[in-house]
Amino acid sequence: MTLPAGSTIGIIGGGQLGRMLGMAAAKLGYRTVVLEPQADCPAAATCGAQVIAPYDDADALRDLATRADVVTYEFENVPVEAARALEKSVPIYPPPAALDVAQDRLAEKDFLNRAGLSTASYRAVDGDADLAAALEAFGGDGVLKTRRLGYDGKGQRVFRGAGSHDVEGVFAAMGGVPLILEGLVQFEREISVIAARGQDGALVAYDPAENVHREGILRTSTVPATISAETAAAARESAFAILSALDYVGVIGVEFFVPGDGSLLVNEIAPRVHNSGHWTEAACHVSQFEQHIRAVAGLPLGDPSRHSDCVMENLIGDEVLAAPTLAAERNLVLHLYGKAESRPGRKMGHFTRITPRNR
Numbered sequence: 001m002t003l004p005a006g007s008t009i010g011i012i013g014g015g016q017l018g019r020m021l022g023m024a025a026a027k028l029g030y031r032t033v034v035l036e037p038q039a040d041c042p043a044a045a046t047c048g049a050q051v052i053a054p055y056d057d058a059d060a061l062r063d064l065a066t067r068a069d070v071v072t073y074e075f076e077n078v079p080v081e082a083a084r085a086l087e088k089s090v091p092i093y094p095p096p097a098a099l100d101v102a103q104d105r106l107a108e109k110d111f112l113n114r115a116g117l118s119t120a121s122y123r124a125v126d127g128d129a130d131l132a133a134a135l136e137a138f139g140g141d142g143v144l145k146t147r148r149l150g151y152d153g154k155g156q157r158v159f160r161g162a163g164s165h166d167v168e169g170v171f172a173a174m175g176g177v178p179l180i181l182e183g184l185v186q187f188e189r190e191i192s193v194i195a196a197r198g199q200d201g202a203l204v205a206y207d208p209a210e211n212v213h214r215e216g217i218l219r220t221s222t223v224p225a226t227i228s229a230e231t232a233a234a235a236r237e238s239a240f241a242i243l244s245a246l247d248y249v250g251v252i253g254v255e256f257f258v259p260g261d262g263s264l265l266v267n268e269i270a271p272r273v274h275n276s277g278h279w280t281e282a283a284c285h286v287s288q289f290e291q292h293i294r295a296v297a298g299l300p301l302g303d304p305s306r307h308s309d310c311v312m313e314n315l316i317g318d319e320v321l322a323a324p325t326l327a328a329e330r331n332l333v334l335h336l337y338g339k340a341e342s343r344p345g346r347k348m349g350h351f352t353r354i355t356p357r358n359r
């Protein structure tokens, strides 16, 4: 069903992604109400109303369900129980099943492999002995991650080199929580695909972006990526397979490792708009944010094609001080998140340099 203009979209999470969703919703004639515990959150400036409460507050969720005609979210750690409770009184997109998969790296990899996609090798680790056995199985190399609540490289530890590692106490040092050991992938590059599925099952995908991370945080996304047409098509098809398997509605971000031997490994999926898709607001007629709003509102999906080549760069911490200089540059689209305080590692904004489309 298409939401009539003037309807209200509820957004769980009030960070910069919620802020940009609020802008896109307004552009299409919708109102927004955001659920976020922090009062002066980035999304407060662009969403019409805010419910100030924790994401799992039952009264607040009821309030959101009453005020919204449809609900979506901007981060994947929305409590699944809260999403399922909400679903009883208001449509919620993407479906809570996507949260289930994306919140646990083990469930995510099981799901991806079941869907016929390749990932790094992996083993569940629930103690030091598991870790020793898994490292041995992987020849000494691996990336140890918390199964839940890890993002931007947080909660990770890399092991390199053959021979046995001293793993005593590692499980406790990682917080004593369920872990996963992934094989250390020797990749040539990292790419991501932003794709969307509409309520009618229509599928669209943006061109893959080539991403560079530092200390686990995305620094740049370059489009087009330096990959073959076959790899680009395989990445797009993988994203479509994931969307269909989840009976998904909305935008998804799928990150891949490109080992360079013709294979493609899915690293992780984000059931939401994604940082590596920010370039779409500068280089496409329909951004990922508008695409997501179209999907959750039941509108036809928009054209994902790209009119320009581009490089998106995040402004992290004090890098935001360069904003006035960047603002003077031609063919540069600047976006600031309105965060009062800059802290190391905090995403403060991003900019996209666009050049005429070359290929």
Ligand code: AMP
Pocket (backbone or CB within 6 Å): 120, 143, 150, 151, 152, 153, 154, 182, 183, 184, 185, 186, 190, 213, 216, 267, 268
């Ligand atoms: P993640 O939080 O899982 O997306 O990891 C953050 C970054 O760490 C990735 O974008 C990669 O650059 C690197 N990384 C994560 N997992 C692996 C892996 N299994 N092998 C090699 N590098 C990895």
